[in-house]
Amino acid sequence: ADIFDLPDLTVMDDSIANGTYEPADGVMPLASFTAPRVDYSLHRLQHYTATAAEHFQNYVLFTNYQFYIDEFCRMSQDLLADPDSGYEAFVSPGNLVTMAGDSEPCSGAEPAKLPQMPAYHLKRANGSGITMVNIGVGPSNAKTITDHIAVLRPHVWLMLGHCAGLRNSQTLGDYVLAHGYVRDDNVLNQDLPVxxxxxxxAEVQVALEDAVAETTGYDGYELKRVMRTGTVVSLDNRNWELWDQPELVKRFSQSRAIALDMESATIAANGFRFRVPYGTLLCISDKPLHGELKLPGMATDFYKRQVAQHLKIGIKAMEKMRDMTAERLHSRKLRSFAETAFQ
Known part of the structure; x- marks a missing residue:
């Protein structure tokens, strides 16, 4: 203890961001996170993603499938080859940095194994590029990674993943734009009451809807046919299909839910808590309530068809929000009665 500066957990909580901080002697905090909390998260990012915090960009995509990461890597190479895109480098786990125009990394080392939540960064000047993280399955991972990325103060984060469709009118491959959440994830209840x-x-919703319209070529009724806006349920039990079905159906109906996953509500709630603009665009991969279960053959064929379009929509939405001013994107809806001086 005389040699090493050990972490002090008493100054590493989230009471400032949570709005529960009690100032001593009238001294108010300048920022949402203490210095030890920031330092802790910077080291955790390297641990969980195998990339240094310096590579993270201000526009962050989360996904729950490796298929999306594979497609992001492919699209990133195309964007790097376009001199008008402004993208300068691509960074993968192990801090492998490949500059635009190069075919091999100029620095970094391939990790012996992939980390728990690998991150990939399509870098642009001033951090205006796109980071994509495969958070895996479940609300615990979703909370963990957003807890740590929040200290970087990104401009927006989005969830692009798969979900179960709950309405008979939906078909596999349809999109769900979340405008509300049922928080049955149970990982943030102590930090943000349910x-x-x-x-x-609005800024995020419009960017996502416009990106869907431009990418699919649909508008009006045709757009509504392939993209439904509504409430998403996020659960902490992957085997929810085994629960009492009448009770489930009643609960879904009362909440007007149209889709179900395990991560979206957590990511949105942590965005709200940390004042990071958030959004969710999901793609329906199964409909358990209507007998369309996610089976190996069905899933593989579906992923190949739909992932590229879904990711293209996400990137287009990010680029639209990048063109907004920061003041416009950081919505007043995220501000409490007493905000810190530095956001």
Missing amino acids: WVPIPPL
Whole structure:
């Protein structure tokens, strides 16, 4: 202890961000995170993603499938080859940095094994590129990674993943734009009570809807046919299909839910908690309530068809939000009564 500066957990909580901080002697905090909390998260990012915090960009995509990461790597190479895109480098786990125009990394080392939540960074000047993280399955991972990325103060994060469709009118491959959440994930209840509503953010919603319209070529009724806006349920039990079905159906109906996953509500709630603009665009991969279960053959064929379009929509939405001013994107809906001086 005389040699090493050990972490002090008493100054590493999230009471400032949570709005529960009690100032001593009238001294108010300048920022949402203490210095030890920031330092802790910077080291955790390297641990969980196998990339240094310096590579993270201000526009962050989360996914729950490796298929999306594979496609992001492919699209990134195409964007790097376009001199008008402004993208300068691609970084993968092990801090492998490949500059635009190069075919091999100029620095870094291939990790012996992939980390728990590998991150990939399509870098642009001033951090205006796109980071994509495969968070795997479940709300615990979703909370863990957003807890740590939040200290970097990104401009927006989005969830692009797969979900179960809950309505008979939906078909596999349809999109779900979340405008509300049922928080049955149970990982943020102590930090953000479940009675706190998580509002949709107009700037993010419009960017996502416009990106879907431009990518699919649909508008009006045709757009509504392939993309439905509504409430998403996020659960902490992957085998929810084994629960009492009448009770489930009643609960889904009362909440007006249209889709179900395990991560989206957590990511949105942590965005709300940490004042990071958030959004969710999911793609329906199965409909358990209607007998369309996710089976190996069905899933593989579906992923190949739909992943590229879904990711293209996500990247287009990010580029639209990048063209907005930061003041416009960081919505007033995220501000509490007493905000810190530095956001």
